[in-house]
Amino acid sequence: MTTIEPGLIRRWVDGWTVARSLPEAEPVEPVGDGLRSECDQPGREVEVFALRADEEPESLARLAAAVAAAQQTTWLAVPTLRPDTAEAIVGAAGLELLNRSEWFMTTDLTDHPQHGPAAPYEREVRTEGPVTVVSLHAPSGELAARGFIAVVGGDAIADRIQTDAAHRRRGLGRAMMSALAEAAVSQGARTGLLIASEEGQRLYSSLGWHHKADVLIAKGPTVPSIR
Template identity: 50%
Template sequence: MSDLRETFIAWELGWAASRDLPPAHLVEGGMRIECRQQSRDVEIFALHADDDPDSLVRLAELLRAETESAWLTVPTREPERAAATLEAAGLEFVSRVEALMETDLRTQPVRAVAAPYRLHTEVTGPVVHVSVEAADGEEAARGYAGLIGTAAVADRILTAEAHRRRSLGAAVMTALADAAVTAGATRGLLIGSVEGQALYRSLGWSTVATVLIAKLPE
């Protein structure tokens, strides 16, 4: 079983690379990053939810002290206990069902795009960008990966509504894995939504932990 703290830190580094974010800074029990995303300006990541449950209480207080919109993201193998602690600390959930997942990129099944779709891969520094173009030139699917050491973090995997159920997401994941392995990565990491988890499991990804996301009540 993967070491959860190490795995999550590797995910955060790759996620930040994928989005060209500044480095996160350590805080007591976790990390804090000024991420400036559409849904929040700051994100705090818990690193010890399972071995030190009280750390979540302290991180909730840090969240409460933020002057900008902020999330507390908690990877855990004991989601019910962690959720109860967060609720007792007065937080509400953005999500309780996301999953931290991993795979060996070298063994991920291969899925190709079928005509008339065309796939493009671009690697710029630590970022892999894959896009699938439809016959009319519009973007049908896309995805990114942030490269950090021997890990690649898949991020922002999206298929346009009109082009779903055509295995385009799987083709994007194949292309991301191919580019990452070429760059020296062997380990794939991601945080997947409920909808995405089915796709990733079909490609051999396994769940490392549940990911809870909480914020202050509106």
């Protein structure tokens, strides 16, 4: 059975935590079914990433049960090539399915197409350590689009690629991804990794990114904050 490699998921999580300035994710004990990240966001205090959902469905069942019983509001991300099976497992644990249509995608950044921003938008590139932020501004100075990319070894993890609704359908997404790829390659990255929303999948596919797996997002019960 074809599965997504756990090592590839680990590499994405490593870069995602760097891109968001989060602590390094830790293995879910006792058998390492997944990785656990402290997100510290309202309604998303912790996120758990399944590593072996397809090759060991019982590992996903253990993770889902742990998320359902967590003392903090916890999300579960499941990269999978068997989304129907994964959905049934997380549903049986009582988790709420938030999204089943995101994609885990990869690309060779050295072959990434290059597209500059259409006039009159201006590009700002700012790099601090391993993280580069690209911003595209309208003539008024208004922020039209922004994206982040974190370089970890030979990988670059793109994150939070957003275009303001008033500035869509003007090629800004392509310009954004081009600038992020260029910055990452200049820092030694060769492989691009990202998780794409349903809205972003067409853009990334048109730029040569490849679908590796679907990603299901589920959530455990909301745990009231104690003040």
